[in-house]
Every structure is written in structure tokens, then in C-alpha cells.
Amino acid sequence: MRELMIGNYAIARGLVEAKVEIAAAYPGTPSSEILPGIIEFAKRENLDVHCEWSVNEKVAFEAAFGAALYGKKAACMMKQVGLNVAFPSFFESLEREIRGGLLLVSCDDPGPLSSQTEQDTRMVCSLLGVTVLDPSSPSEAADCAYYGLLLSKKLGKPVVLRPTHRVSHSREAVRLYHLGKRKVRLKEGLVGKGSFKGFGIVASGTSYSVVMDVLSELGLKRDIPVFKVIKVHPLNDKVFQFRDSLERVIVFEETDAVIEARLNLKGKVYGRLNGILPDAGELSYDIIRKAVIEMCHLSGLKVKYEEEREVDEVLGKIHLPLRPPKLCSGCPHRATFYAMKRACPDAIFPGDIGCYTLGISLGAVDVFVDMGGSVNLASGFDSVFKKEGRDIPILASVGDSTFFHACLPEIYDAARKKRKFVLVIMDNNITAMTGMQPTPQTGLTADGKRTNSISLEATLSALGVKNVKVVDPYEIPTLVETIKNSLSNFEAEDGPFVIIARRECLLHKKKKWERDIELDEICTGCKRCLKDFDCPSMEFDEDKKRIRINRDLCVGCGCCLFVCPQFSKTKKKVE
Amino acid sequence: MRKRFSMEILCAGIGGRGVLLASTLLLDSAIRKGIYGIGSDEYGMSQRGGSVVSLVKVGDVKSPLIGKGKADVILGFEESEFLRNLSYAKRGGIGIVNTPKKALNSTLQDLLEKRGVSLYLLDADDIARREGLYQASNMAVLGFFSSLGIEPFTFENLRDSICDRLKGKMLEKNLKIFEKGFEKGRERRG
């Protein structure tokens, strides 16, 4: 039987069929759907799997590793930058003999599409000598997950599965097997019967699949020899023979030159290192097609293809508005950012990782590095400003899930050192960015059961933060006042000041108020709301030169009323 | 030997407004007929109202990615997102775009004609709004597409996929919008 599913569910399926016993993860795009997938398949197959969202990747890894040491089959899921958080324990785990099995799934994000950096998990694994698998499709990912977990048990060492987002989020009909009965068909090595000697292709992951489609398009399938790699480490010896039997070889892989670096021979091996491919980023269809054609030219093989630019040329003359992602209509974060900027436009604004990284476009995030960076950056700025005797207000922001993930030692450290900054915790009681996973405060387990809820206020107080205020971000004037007061009260108080801006994520609640926001009538077309607030429901009617509220999108939160100067004027008149 | 067959569809729209559902339905329809299919969706940040592209490929294909000049069909769930991706349309391909306009930019329209691309304009938002479910305008575009009768994306097939994926009131409304789109397509082509 086959079932249509995304790659992350296919991985979950492979793990359940391999009878995984423990699964721990921290959500992060593109990895977040694997754990829910395991929960679903385990339920369907009546398999008892312990599944948990851990508070961060190190916790997830160690929980899984502990179980594997004891003799269980464990899996642990995260995104590539999450592996950085788990790195100390990952490194250490390689020195130990495990009695069970441990598959670490670390999802890479070539591009990157939803991460701060690209990073290539395969690179780390190759350097450390860890077995790492690089599947080219959802079906192959299911096989790799199954095979990888069993292999780990056999080796007594962790094994790593590295899908890219194009595998994790591709959809394909994946074959289902009974538990323990998956027929793994992982075929590495020479594909097809290409006999051309001028050049050959080595490829892995999604790039392999794209290469095959490109060769079909160009009618080269019978000519060009292709070597497919799935196990990037340890690398199949035959790939070296393949290289040596040809005049030239080009390597297509994502994201770094890992296989290429191993094969590298000057003047013979082409890829990211010698400039025929870009040295970073996703390998799109167009990039691969262009490189294959270039290799044909280099090797004297005729290929029929004409690049067409007509459409792009005409489009170049038409103005297409850029459409960057935005916070949802009525998102409480937008109100918070607006209040922060309004309260103190001259502050420096360290931000963090989540939906609210989008605060950049509202001018309320100046700088961010990684999960938890907001608090540390604020601390760093504080010590420099103190030293130089400068009085620059510091107004940092972070979400509740990220706060629990990466800010606990940080805020304690700041409290102990009496840092002078205001931290706004945008508390929507959920991990919104990655698809609504519970936070420690939500009080729910991964499979939706009730559990202890950890209070944010109690945590802050235990960590030595003396001043904590809770405000509803929709009350924009109150929030502005609270921020102003805390920034000016520092002389009297000691340590960082925390404001919890608390309101549920709108996308999660799916809430809509039945109220009509009438800005259209009073609008003078000053565009202030567009510049300072940028709600997706506000459109500018160029003919009438005024705002038009898109009633299909507007949730009626009323926050824009605080932003529009016309509204406060007319309201006062009425009163 | 069976003749090589493949069909590449690019769905362009705005994140969080059902592009993912539309592409899944297309894939479903292929699989329902025993045809291989693979699709690629964008998740994460772009789901927050940014430009998104979902790719669907069926038949003798391996990867979910589409190159410029390769898409047989471009479904534009929003006009500027449609235009942004136009260079992916192949000569002789099909473009369907959700717009209240009666015509696109004339240079562009001439160029598409020269390249043999059949262009269809459809006010899908209007259809969806009349049914009280603005967010489901994609269904009207799918309905219109199904009226072209291209296997495996026929009316019956896509309708069955919708019935499998949705439930209750949502199903009712989505089906209605899908059917309206289909009718519009039939009228248009006489």
C-alpha cells in the first residue's frame, strides 16, 4: 500500500516500522513534522513509542542518547542549527558504545529558506567520522530512517540522517510496510548505462533527482554516466574508481562541497570549489541545467538547448511588488513592536528567532544572532555603554518558546550582574513559527495530554529578575507607558526589567472579532499606518488615495486605531 | 514501449492562503489514477503571507523542481505572483490567473501569444467571496483548470480528491467554489 505524505512523515514512517521506542525533538523548520508523524503512525500501528518535545536540542539529544545507552532504539530530530545546540553531547556520544540504536535526524536548509545560516550537517559528520545518509526523495528518506536506526544498533554508534528541506517537504506516495518488514531499496553507485568518457556526474540528495530530470530534458540520459551517493560518510570506494575512469567529473550536492572535497583533483573534479557552481545556496533546476550544459561544452559534447530570456526581459520592465513574509493580521507581536518603537524610537533593539524576527521590518529589531541571542546581546551592549558612559536605552525582545529554549542561564547571568536593559517577552503560549508546538508553559505533552505548566513569572522571579510586568499587547497605550516607565526607572531598580506582552497567537486561536474597523471614512491618506504598522489587511487605494481595509483578512483587533492619528482626533471630537 | 509522459505544474500564490492544499489535491488526482507524482511545498517563514511557490510534477519525473521554460501549467492564485513566475512557462503551455482584470499588460500578453501560451483570466476571489469563503479562491482556479480536461486533472478526479481531503461545511463550500470555477471554464471555452 502507498500513501501520499511529506518527507518528514516518510521519515517518521520508517522509524515506526523500525520499531523506534523513544523519540525526542525540538521543533525547527524544516524538521518539525517528524515527531507528530511518529505519534500518528505509532497510534495507527499500536506501537508504544515515548515521544517528547524537549526544551531544546541538547535536551532532546541527551534524552535519546540515554535511552540508546540503556539499550533502546531511539531517535532525535532537529534542524541543522539545532545540532549546534546539541553539539557538546553529540560529540561526546561518539566516544561511547551504545547498546541500543540512535538515529539523529538533522534537517538542512539550503538557501537558507527559514534559518539564519545554511550549514551542512554532512560536513560535521564527515569530519567526525559519523555515518551520514543523504536521501534524494521522501521514499528514500523512509528507507534511510529504517535502515539508519537498525544500522546504529548494529554499529553501537549513532547514525545521522540528513534530509534537506526539499526532501522533508516534498510530497510523494510512500510505500507502507508492516512493522519490522520494510524492504529497504537503497541503491548507490552507477545509474543507467551512460558511456561517454568526457565527463560524468556524482550526485546526492535532491540534486541527484534534479540531475536525472535535467538529463532527460537534454536527451543525455543514455550518454552521461551518473554515480549516485546516499552514504556520504563512509564514502563508497567505487566513487573514486568512477572518477579515475573519466576525463572529468562534476559533483552536485547540497549544501557544502563534502563529497567534492574528498574527490578533489585539480583540473578534473568540478563543482562548488572551482566556480562552475555557486559556492553556497540551493542547487536549483536552472543552476544544474546550466552546469551540465557547460560541462558538455567543455567536453566537446553537442547539446541542443537554447536559453530563453524574452519573458524575463519583458518582466524586468514591469514593476512587481516584492512580497516578503509579514506577521499575520492582528498578530499580537505587531502591536508589541509598534509600542516598543513608539515608547523609545532611539533605543537599540536586539531581537531573537521566531515569527517575531519579522520585527525588523517594523524597526523594532536591529540585530539578532541565534536562539537566545537577544538577552546576551543586550548584556553585551550594556557593558560597553556603561564603560563608555553612554546612556543608550536597550530594548530587547524574545518569544516565550525561545525564552525557555535558550534564555534561562542568560537572564540569570544578566540579573546577577545587574544589567540595565528592558526585555519584552512576547508570550503567545505556543511555538508559532514552526507550527504550534506546546511550550513548557502551555502544559501539554507532544501527544496532547495535560502536564505541568511552568509559569513564566515564577521562572523569572526564581532566576533573580526583580521587576516583571504583564501587559496585554492590544492595549497599546498601556504597553507604551509600561515600557517608558521601566526604561526611566532604572536608576532606582537593579537588574533587567522584564515585560511580558501576553496574548495568544492569532493563527493558533483562529479568532476573529465581528467588528467593523472604519478607517476608510476618516482616512486622509497619510500612509503612516502602512509605514509604522504594516498590517496585511490594510491596502492603499491609489484611486481614492486612502486606506481600504480588506475585510476578508481583517480580524478586527482594532490595533490600527491606535496608530492612525485621524482616529484619535475624530474620537476626541465625538467624546 | 509506453510513451514518455510528464506534466509539470507551478502553483504561485501567497503563503498561508491554501497554495499547499491546492498542490496536494493535484498530486492526489495523479496518484488516484496510478500515475507517479511528486510535489514540493514551501514551509516556514514564507507561510506568513510571503510569496510562495508549490511545485507538482507527475509522470516520468524524479525531482520536484521545475526549470525555466519547463512548466506545462502555471496556476496563479494571485496576479503578481503569477507574473513573477511566468518565465517558468513553457512554449505552448497554459496559464490561469486569478485577477479581476479583463487583460494583462499588453506587451506581456503579446509575448505569451507569440510563445503559444494559452492565458486564462478568472476572478476567483469574486467567486469565492460570493460563497462566503474568500480564502478558498484557489478552488475556483482548480475548477477552471479541470474544465480543460487534461488527464489526470479532470473534474471528476479533482472533485474526488477534494472530497477525500475535506470534511463537513468546509467541504461543501470548497466544492461549490470548485464547481463554479469549472462552469466558468466551460462557458469561457464555449
Ligand code: SF4
Ligand atoms: S503565527 Fe501567530 S505569532 Fe506568528 S505571525 Fe501569525 S499570529 Fe503572529
Ligand code: SF4
Ligand atoms: S494612518 Fe490613518 S489617515 Fe493615515 S493612511 Fe492610515 S488610516 Fe489613513
Ligand code: SF4
Ligand atoms: S483591525 Fe486593523 S490592525 Fe487589526 S487586523 Fe484589522 S486592519 Fe489589521
